[in-house]
Every structure is written in structure tokens, then in C-alpha cells.
Amino acid sequence: MSIIEFRGLTKAYKDVVAVNNLTAKAEAGRITGFLGPNGAGKSTTLKCLLSLATPNSGSALIHGVPYQALVNPMRQVGAVIESGGYNPSLSAIRNLEIIAAAAGIPDARAVEVLKLVELLDVAPKKVKEFSLGMKQRLSLATALLGDPEILVLDEPSNGLDPIGIAWLRTFLKNLAHDGRSILISSHQLAEMQNTVDDVLIIHKGKLITEGSMPDVIGIGTLEEAFIRLVEAS
Ligand SMILES: Nc1ncnc2c1ncn2[C@@H]1O[C@H](COP(=O)(O)OP(=O)(O)O)[C@@H](O)[C@H]1O
Numbered sequence: 001m002s003i004i005e006f007r008g009l010t011k012a013y014k015d016v017v018a019v020n021n022l023t024a025k026a027e028a029g030r031i032t033g034f035l036g037p038n039g040a041g042k043s044t045t046l047k048c049l050l051s052l053a054t055p056n057s058g059s060a061l062i063h064g065v066p067y068q069a070l071v072n073p074m075r076q077v078g079a080v081i082e083s084g085g086y087n088p089s090l091s092a093i094r095n096l097e098i099i100a101a102a103a104g105i106p107d108a109r110a111v112e113v114l115k116l117v118e119l120l121d122v123a124p125k126k127v128k129e130f131s132l133g134m135k136q137r138l139s140l141a142t143a144l145l146g147d148p149e150i151l152v153l154d155e156p157s158n159g160l161d162p163i164g165i166a167w168l169r170t171f172l173k174n175l176a177h178d179g180r181s182i183l184i185s186s187h188q189l190a191e192m193q194n195t196v197d198d199v200l201i202i203h204k205g206k207l208i209t210e211g212s213m214p215d216v217i218g219i220g221t222l223e224e225a226f227i228r229l230v231e232a233s
């Protein structure tokens with residue numbers, strides 16, 4: 001079953017067509033890599049999916065409806081879009097409690113999600129004292145507050161060191177193993193080859209391929225497949 005669906009999604013900024021008639025889907029219970037070079041239109045697509053940007057035409061749907069039509073969005077979809085949205089002078093745990101309270105989620109869940117991302121020992125630290133890697137984990141913790149079945153992650157490995165990237169890979173696999181569906185964007189093809197089940201590849205706002213990882217790469221690497229597909233498109 002498709003949990004996320006883009007139907008002819010188009011989004012332009014003045015003279016730049018960031019997303020051009022994108023039709024694609026992500027299936028339930030899978031990790032779907034949303035891949036493409038910098039500037040391909042990944043973030044714009046995900047912003048449309050989360051109703052943070054308005055499409056010029058077409059639609060981006062979750063369970064067949066736009067994000068803003070979801071009854072309980074934080075409990076259905078967790079998102080990591082860009083770091084920020086925290087009060088830097090407050091502790092990590094206080095920030096999470098504030099976000100949880102606004103969504104009607106009990107305080108105790110803040111402790112649970114900090115534990116999940118292995119930040120519990122630094123929970124009392126102010127967010128402004130966090131490293132980039134710690135902030136990325138805090139974003140993941142925030143996304144998990146509502147215990148959502150769907151996660152939408154925009155380049156969550158940006159700024160992580162190799163240990164952080166390995167940690168993230170295992171973390172995502174465990175989340176998927178729990179039955180969650182994950183849509184993760186990245187420009188790091190080699191890393192994604194080891195992480196995702198299905199791929200959507202975009203280039204200059206257009207879909208260039210969609211399918212399971214083995215079907216898309218054939219023999220060789222994802223990078224080789226990407227170059228082949230771009231040249232053919
Ligand atoms: N707010 C904006 N205003 C103008 N142009 C934008 C804006 N956001 C993105 N773009 C442009 O849209 C294109 C796609 O950007 P983006 O969706 O951020 O790509 P990606 O996330 O794949 O790197 C780029 O050419 C970018 O410069």
C-alpha cells in the first residue's frame with residue numbers, strides 16, 4: 001500500500017522550477033530513499049508533503065490526504081526538515097516537553113525519545129551547547145515524540161561523522177523493523193545504498209527512476225546507476 005504519494009507535483013520559485021510534475025510513491029513498512037544531487041528539488045518536495053510549501057499544481061498526499069487534513073499530524077507523521085525550532089537557552093528535555101505539551105503528548109514521552117536517540121545523559125544540557133550531531137539526534141527525538149508510523153527525514157545524516165552515520169543507519173533499520181515507514185532524502189548515494197529498501201531518484205526536479213534498490217542498481221553501485229540514468233534522461 002502506498003503511504004505517501006506525489007501526483008504531478010510541481011513547485012516553482014519565480015523562474016526556478018524546483019519540482020517538475022513529480023509522480024511517485026513510497027510504500028508502507030519500507031525505507032524509501034529520496035535521492036538526487038544538491039538542488040534536485042528534494043527539500044522542496046518534502047516541504048510540499050508537510051504543507052510547509054504550497055504546490056503550483058499537483059499534490060503530495062499522506063494516506064491519500066494532504067498533511068493539513070490529517071486529524072492528528074504529530075502522531076501520524078514525524079518529520080526532520082531542518083535543525084532549528086528549539087529555544088537554544090533551554091535544555092533539550094525542556095524543549096521536547098514544550099513541543100509535546102503543544103501536541104497533547106505527555107511529558108514522560110520526552111524522556112523516552114531522548115533515550116531512544118541516546119541523548120538521555122545530556123538531557124539537562126542547553127541546546128546551544130549541543131554539537132551538530134547531537135542536534136540531529138534531537139531532531140530525530142522530536143520526530144518520534146508522537147510515536148508516528150511515518151517518518152519524513154530530510155538529509156538527517158548531514159554533518160554527522162562516520163560513527164554518527166553508522167549509528168543512524170542502525171537506528172533507521174530498527175525503526176523500520178518496528179513497522180514504521182520512512183522517507184529519507186539524501187545526496188549521499190553510497191551511504192544510501194546500504195540503508196534503504198526502495199529508491200526514488202530525482203534530478204532537476206524530475207523523477208528519473210523509482211523502484212526497489214536491487215532493481216534500480218542491477219549489478220554495480222547506486223552511483224553508477226544514477227549516472228547512467230541521468231545520461232539517459
Ligand atoms: N525558497 C526558495 N526560493 C527560491 N528558490 C528556491 C527556494 N528553495 C529552493 N529553491 C531552489 O529550488 C531548487 C531545488 O532546491 P531544493 O528543493 O532545496 O533541492 P535539494 O533539497 O534537492 O538540494 C534549487 O534550484 C533551489 O535553489
Ligand SMILES: [Mg+2]
Nearest residue numbers: 042043044155
Ligand atoms: Mg535539501
